Amino acid sequence: MYSLSVIVRTICDVFAWFLAVFGVYVIIHGHLTPGGGFQGGAVVATLFAFLLVAYGGKKFIPFYKSNLFSWFETVGLLLFIGTGLVGLGTTFFYNFLAGQGGLFGSTVPIGPNSGVLNSSGTIALMNMAVGVEVIGGLSLILYYMFKGIRLYEESGSEETGHDR
Amino acid sequence: MIGNLPYLVVGIIFLLGLYAVLFEKNLIKIAIGVSLIEASANLLLIVLGYRTGGSIPVFTLAGKVGKMVLPVPQALTLTAIVIGLATSALMLSLIMMLYKHYGTLDVREIRRLRG
Amino acid sequence: MSWHVHLPALVIAVPLLGAFIAPVASMLGKVARNFWLVGVSALTALLSVLLWQQVLTSGTAIYVMGAEAFNLSLPSGMSLPIRIILEVDAFSAFMAVVGSIAAFAGALFSTNYMERFSGLDKFAALYFLLTTGMLGMVLTGDLFNFFVFLEIASVASFGLVAFWRDRPEAIEASFKYMVVSTIGAMMILIAIAFLYGRYNAVSMAAVANALRLGYAEKIALVFLIIALAMKCGTVPMHMWTPDAYTEAPAGVTCLLIAVSQASLYGLFRVCFSIYGASLGSAVVPWTIIILGVLSMFIGVSMAVVQKEIKRLMAYHSVSQIGYMLLGLGVGLLALSDPQAMADYGFTAMKGGIYHLINYTMYKGLLFLTAGALYYAAGSRNLNDLGGLARTMPYTTFMFVIAAAAIAGLPPFNGFVSKLLIYESTFAVYPILSIMALVTSVLTLASFVKVFQTAFLGPAKAKLAQVKEVPPGMLLGMSVLTIVIIGLTLFPTWSLSNLVEPAAKALVNQAGYISAVIGGGL
């Protein structure tokens, strides 16, 4: 895939970063506004699709660290299930932070209000964990679907089971 | 009866997806058919949760709280959408691999496994 | 509050955690990865046995995810559960034990079987995810949760079937399986939406409590039966079964068997526990019985003409699913009539459930021995094999045990379960029992053919330097062999301790509901 025209690249340069910031906002405000970890993570992952389309594989792939995104994915998942496992003192997935006053522990007024960022307990924590996981996962899918066939052709080894 | 039009749309989308899966010859079109079926299931869930005149179930900066639509179908649909996304990604990857092996996207030529 | 109450959650969480850590563990090297694969599978099997024991001693286990107390199923003033509930009765716990033993054997087998290939970190992760999906399906008490775990199991099995991605057939089988299974899953989702829309509940017990059979419920039932029958590979929808079972690596096929049993579990949970008494007419039981008989007969008649060992065995598994459908279909037929239930219905259910554990064990073992044959002889074709009994004595021994069990030869466990099915179906309709007998004879013929061509006769020149398979694979096979021999030696113990509680739990719809709702019907 080759890079597109200078107009597309300039617009990408300007707007890609707004996209990333917006995605992070959607993740962090998941418990206050519509959205959440999955949606925000998907928005951030679009950033990579955007860069890939505008700049083309040749320029983009060298900058792409697929190991980093594997770690994103693993860390996000472990944080998610870890938060669930910490609740095992009571039950699996117990929200042990909500209303406790500490991290994410503020209470909100009942009914319509302007929102308290430091509320909702593990919900916010899990939003972030899932956000990190989705950024990693979708970027990996994108990368491998773009690069996949070429990787496969380079490999040279045949893996056809035991009978061939 | 005409008030139930959204249900009719669900049925039609489901059947169109089924048609694409059963009768289309192109693998990409089959994948589109599967996605259509997923879309119909998601649409059905959302439609079931609608209350006439209801607002979204989010309290942040909500004006005055009147009726709200049912929140559970929205939560279920979120889950179902991500699952659908995962399935579509894998399905397209397999199609790429099939094209690599067989050099065609025509289902009639992709049949080494028979009998 | 001892840690035992958390067992239902732990049985699912442990393999899931294993899957998430598997890529990290694989970075530490080959030994760490194999140790992780086997260790976590063994731990899962141990936990499910503990869970089963707990359920037998203290009744149905309830676990409410994220509530203030593990058994707080209903918040004050509510008649419906609002959280996800794991509801483990004797049947669920039984299925979990069966599935996790198969998973353990497959993991042990895969350590040596897969060592030549790349991408094993992902293999381990997908293997654990498949185990998680299977266990989640059998332990959950929530319809939507069932769908989610069904999808985990399906997506993991697509990846595992396509694991040898340089075989065009493997990718093709995976794609075929994927289309069928995704449509099935979406039909299940639509059926769940129907039930949710009617009763505003997704918990199985709450839906069962409120259910009154109407037009919408009938459509939901049809969708559920079609989709779950598709997923467990009964006849009109069995096209994916031989392909996927043949192309998956042998250790995975052993686990895929257990996953198809989990779909069967879902089918019976829907029929017995959710719809149960309100089914009323005999249409649904007869549909299941006819599906069962067709699967039995068509599966076995396709199997006898096959030349490829695993494909032959895969068609046999279509035919064996038929036995379970037949047994439990007869049980369903007798559900609303206590007299018929006592006469033949309960025997049929015991036969069906006993056949379920037998089938998972011997079919898993057969697929593992087929994998061992590929590994040693390097061919899938029956015509290329011969005289392997001398060079591979252990594999031959285990193959003979599994083949005798599947054919229903007298001392073996397969005989006991088939006998129970014969005698109970004879009371309903003698022709059903005759069909089952004929299927059994054809199964025997087919496996005698395999045994004779592959193991007996003169050794082929090409196979002169074939050696016995490495110890990991032998260990994996011997786990299942030991279970089969145990079931063979103690049929009365296993019938009264394993099978009867499960059958009773399945019949007892009011008990299933009242465990969550309290009071119940």
Place this chain on the structure above:
Amino acid sequence: MKRQVLFLVALIIVVGTLWGGLSRIHQFGDPGAAPMDDYYLHNAQAERSANNIVTSIVFDYRGFDTLGEAAVLFTAVCSVLVVFRKGGHN
């Protein structure tokens, strides 16, 4: 061509059946009494102090589903990586 016509007839019949079934769930826009959903709408904010009720369902009341959903995504990533893996022997 004939098959398409046949399918069209089947389509009309099946859509009719399905629409009939769907319309019998409840009237569009009027789910009637919804005890589970109303519980969330009235109590979720007080119990879990999250303004967004859908998120509090997704991550708290039905958090286990979301774990499964994250696991499905992980599974899909693993499967794509398996299919496109860079070969080479261990």
